[in-house]
Amino acid sequence: MKFSSKVQKCGLSPMRKFHPYAVAAKAAGKRVYHLNIGQPDIETPPQYFEAVRGFSQPVLEYAPSPGLPVLIDAIQKYYDGLSMHFEKDEILITTGGSEALQIVLNCILDDGDEIIIPEPFYPNYNTMVSTCGASIHPISTSPEEGYHYADRARIEGAINGRTRAIMCTNPGNPTGAVLTPEEMRMMVDIAKEHNLFIIGDEAYREFVYAGEPLQSLGEFADAAENVVVIDTVSKRFSACGARIGCIISRNRELMAHAMKYCQARLSVATLDQIASAALYSVGPEYFAAVREEYKRRRDTVVTKLKEIPGVICSCPRGAFYLMAALPVDDADAFQQWLLTDFDDNGDTVMFAPGGSFYATPGKGVNEIRIAYVLRQRDLERAMDLLAKGIAAYNSR
Amino acid sequence: MKFSSKVQKCGLSPMRKFHPYAVAAKAAGKRVYHLNIGQPDIETPPQYFEAVRGFSQPVLEYAPSPGLPVLIDAIQKYYDGLSMHFEKDEILITTGGSEALQIVLNCILDDGDEIIIPEPFYPNYNTMVSTCGASIHPISTSPEEGYHYADRARIEGAINGRTRAIMCTNPGNPTGAVLTPEEMRMMVDIAKEHNLFIIGDEAYREFVYAGEPLQSLGEFADAAENVVVIDTVSKRFSACGARIGCIISRNRELMAHAMKYCQARLSVATLDQIASAALYSVGPEYFAAVREEYKRRRDTVVTKLKEIPGVICSCPRGAFYLMAALPVDDADAFQQWLLTDFDDNGDTVMFAPGGSFYATPGKGVNEIRIAYVLRQRDLERAMDLLAKGIAAYNSR
Numbered sequence: 001m002k003f004s005s006k007v008q009k010c011g012l013s014p015m016r017k018f019h020p021y022a023v024a025a026k027a028a029g030k031r032v033y034h035l036n037i038g039q040p041d042i043e044t045p046p047q048y049f050e051a052v053r054g055f056s057q058p059v060l061e062y063a064p065s066p067g068l069p070v071l072i073d074a075i076q077k078y079y080d081g082l083s084m085h086f087e088k089d090e091i092l093i094t095t096g097g098s099e100a101l102q103i104v105l106n107c108i109l110d111d112g113d114e115i116i117i118p119e120p121f122y123p124n125y126n127t128m129v130s131t132c133g134a135s136i137h138p139i140s141t142s143p144e145e146g147y148h149y150a151d152r153a154r155i156e157g158a159i160n161g162r163t164r165a166i167m168c169t170n171p172g173n174p175t176g177a178v179l180t181p182e183e184m185r186m187m188v189d190i191a192k193e194h195n196l197f198i199i200g201d202e203a204y205r206e207f208v209y210a211g212e213p214l215q216s217l218g219e220f221a222d223a224a225e226n227v228v229v230i231d232t233v234s235k236r237f238s239a240c241g242a243r244i245g246c247i248i249s250r251n252r253e254l255m256a257h258a259m260k261y262c263q264a265r266l267s268v269a270t271l272d273q274i275a276s277a278a279l280y281s282v283g284p285e286y287f288a289a290v291r292e293e294y295k296r297r298r299d300t301v302v303t304k305l306k307e308i309p310g311v312i313c314s315c316p317r318g319a320f321y322l323m324a325a326l327p328v329d330d331a332d333a334f335q336q337w338l339l340t341d342f343d344d345n346g347d348t349v350m351f352a353p354g355g356s357f358y359a360t361p362g363k364g365v366n367e368i369r370i371a372y373v374l375r376q377r378d379l380e381r382a383m384d385l386l387a388k389g390i391a392a393y394n395s396r
Numbered sequence: 397m398k399f400s401s402k403v404q405k406c407g408l409s410p411m412r413k414f415h416p417y418a419v420a421a422k423a424a425g426k427r428v429y430h431l432n433i434g435q436p437d438i439e440t441p442p443q444y445f446e447a448v449r450g451f452s453q454p455v456l457e458y459a460p461s462p463g464l465p466v467l468i469d470a471i472q473k474y475y476d477g478l479s480m481h482f483e484k485d486e487i488l489i490t491t492g493g494s495e496a497l498q499i500v501l502n503c504i505l506d507d508g509d510e511i512i513i514p515e516p517f518y519p520n521y522n523t524m525v526s527t528c529g530a531s532i533h534p535i536s537t538s539p540e541e542g543y544h545y546a547d548r549a550r551i552e553g554a555i556n557g558r559t560r561a562i563m564c565t566n567p568g569n570p571t572g573a574v575l576t577p578e579e580m581r582m583m584v585d586i587a588k589e590h591n592l593f594i595i596g597d598e599a600y601r602e603f604v605y606a607g608e609p610l611q612s613l614g615e616f617a618d619a620a621e622n623v624v625v626i627d628t629v630s631k632r633f634s635a636c637g638a639r640i641g642c643i644i645s646r647n648r649e650l651m652a653h654a655m656k657y658c659q660a661r662l663s664v665a666t667l668d669q670i671a672s673a674a675l676y677s678v679g680p681e682y683f684a685a686v687r688e689e690y691k692r693r694r695d696t697v698v699t700k701l702k703e704i705p706g707v708i709c710s711c712p713r714g715a716f717y718l719m720a721a722l723p724v725d726d727a728d729a730f731q732q733w734l735l736t737d738f739d740d741n742g743d744t745v746m747f748a749p750g751g752s753f754y755a756t757p758g759k760g761v762n763e764i765r766i767a768y769v770l771r772q773r774d775l776e777r778a779m780d781l782l783a784k785g786i787a788a789y790n791s792r
Binding site: 001002003004005006007008010011012013016039040041042043044048049052053055058059060061062063065095096098099102106107108109110111124127128131132133164195196197225226238239240241242243251253254256257259260261263264265266267268269270271272 | 397398399400401402403404406407408409412435436437438439440444445448449451454455456457458459461491492494495498502503504505506507520523524527528529560591593621622634635636637638639647649650652653655656657659660661662663664665666667668
């Protein structure tokens with residue numbers, strides 16, 4: 001049987017590569033501290049479950065293809081609160097930020113096209129872009145310079161005749177890098193000058209730790225044709241399992257094309273839309289508390305990491321991830337060894353090896369991504385395990 | 397800005413074309429009887445809402461990418477009950493049957509490839525196939541022969557070097573045609589002999605009205621490499637808004653490729669999966685009652701249609717749709733006229749004009765699809781309106 005040439009170019013998720021080893025380690029009685037996945041442990045606001053329980057229609061009907069009005073209204077108001085106004089038809093509800101991104105990429109990328117993405121980047125971008133027949137043109141960054149990518153010369157140097165878009169994951173997964181307002185302006189200007197889309201994957205917007213106002217590429221109303229914002233309730237409200245996201249853009253032609261995909265898949269889950277609308281009634285005190293909690297976790301991880309000889313890392317300004325370079329030859333081999341050959345009083349630790357976050361072959365081999373989604377005490381123990389693991393691994 | 401050549405070839409849903417006219421008719425005080433959409437009015441079993449209300453975990457987490465084990469188990473048991481056994485990893489949970497179909501088509505179709513689909517067919521197939529860069533090779537059928545397509549010579553005559561798959565929507569939307577066991581065997585044999593996938597879109601499996609056993613292409617275990625079943629809870633349990641479906645196949649390579657798409661979109665909504673698993677506890681008396689209700693409706697519609705001079709229609713054996721040829725010049729023009737220029741005591745009627753269900757240009761212009769999803773009395777009135785409308789339209 002023949003398969004699509006596009007899907008054959010894709011791989012399975014690199015985040016899952018060590019899953020069998022983790023299962024075996026647990027079966028052997030080890031406790032594994034998971035820093036490898038971005039599933040927050042923060043409680044989902046009760047408004048979600050109350051709305052779900054309050055649903056009383058007898059038939060669970062299809063929602064309209066562009067989304068339920070109650071949810072579109074809630075999202076519109078949320079952006080109004082951030083001083084960005086979008087019309088209702090500039091918001092399309094999707095099944096998670098993932099579907100939002102896949103639809104947008106499908107609309108703008110053709111076979112042989114390129115999209116500029118700073119590396120390291122969220123590995124699922126690879127599958128999403130490859131299945132369009134396009135490829136990622138990476139902007140390389142390094143741990144030594146804090147993964148900084150907002151450099152006009154570097155970005156313009158990557159633009160060619162096949163370039164269609166620039167992706168900004170801001171705040172960044174996996175690096176936690178946050179653009180300054182000036183850098184955002186510059187990125188948008190580059191997109192305007194070169195007639196490119198600029199896609200803001202802003203899933204982690206609320207997770208910034210220096211007291212700065214919440215940012216979005218949606219602020220740049222002068223770049224209405226260029227800017228596309230990908231949003232989701234997943235991290236904002238710790239509601240990853242709701243699978244509710246949206247595409248936001250003032251580009252009418254893009255939204256008309258995106259609507260074709262929305263209609264072809266009929267609708268997004270009805271109850272999850274109703275419940276997600278209720279999430280937007282959560283007050284600022286919720287975000288303040290969550291932000292404080294993640295900031296403490298970040299500080300713990302960074303403090304402990306900096307105590308480990310040979311580790312290179314910067315203090316991330318946003319999201320709940322960080323990348324670090326370790327004094328090991330190969331983070332993949334080290335991770336596997338941690339699961340198969342190492343323990344400290346029966347404990348070991350798991351992170352995401354860095355190679356799969358890069359498009360450039362050979363980059364990131366000694367780097368890891370840490371998701372600081374555990375409680376304070378567990379994070380401290382996990383960092384101690386990492387330190388002990390590095391020492392033991394290098395003195396084998 | 398440039399857009400993908402593939403999305404530019406697609407159109408918006410033809411089912412929505414008359415929506416603005418319906419809105420205007422209602423605003424003018426008319427009552428519109430909707431026979432144009434496949435949204436059942438049957439109540440969703442309470443097990444769905446009970447399961448949703450019983451969810452008590454504090455964090456709404458991502459589900460595993462291939463689906464929640466509780467739902468995969470429920471679907472496995474359902475098929476065991478139909479004497480078809482599938483391993484758990486031969487079932488991938490998706491966001492509705494729509495995502496299941498889109499993923500499968502993405503996995504098997506390349507630019508320039510063809511898929512054989514009998515026409516008239518579900519119009520969303522057009523977008524799903526076109527966005528893969530492939531095209532539909534239609535098997536033409538006609539109202540005069542009851543839209544019968546299972547003809548070896550006709551199907552083999554459509555196979556060429558670019559053919560990758562045959563689609564069987566069984567029971568059929570929009571025709572209500574149901575394959576006999578012998579015809580299913582023949583279709584599967586053709587796929588085997590020509591090394592093609594055969595995709596069974598079996599959303600309406602339970603809706604057969606002659607007391608026959610429930611069918612599936614999944615019965616043909618000897619065609620393990622060829623058969624793909626698309627399934628969904630949407631119509632089976634009147635739970636269209638749950639957006640829960642699945643891909644079922646014994647073809648390991650296909651399932652491995654499909655898993656790449658599943659991982660790239662992370663997961664399917666958690667609560668909807670838990671609640672859909674609960675739906676599978678519904679007993680046979682539920683289906684017997686629903687089947688009886690739709691059978692009554694079908695008989696009402698067919699009886700009334702056959703009384704209208706010049707209408708050609710067969711009694712459909714399954715699903716809750718039928719196609720009919722009307723004695724009008726153009727069903728599109730007739731539909732628009734019914735909304736703008738016609739009423740009988742303030743009432744008018746809406747159906748889906750047939751042209752968009754065909755790939756062959758010019759076919760279906762005098763045909764319509766009727767979804768018999770209204771109560772008995774409303775269906776009778778709607779059929780009277782259709783009869784009066786045809787008479788008035790033709791004597792303008």
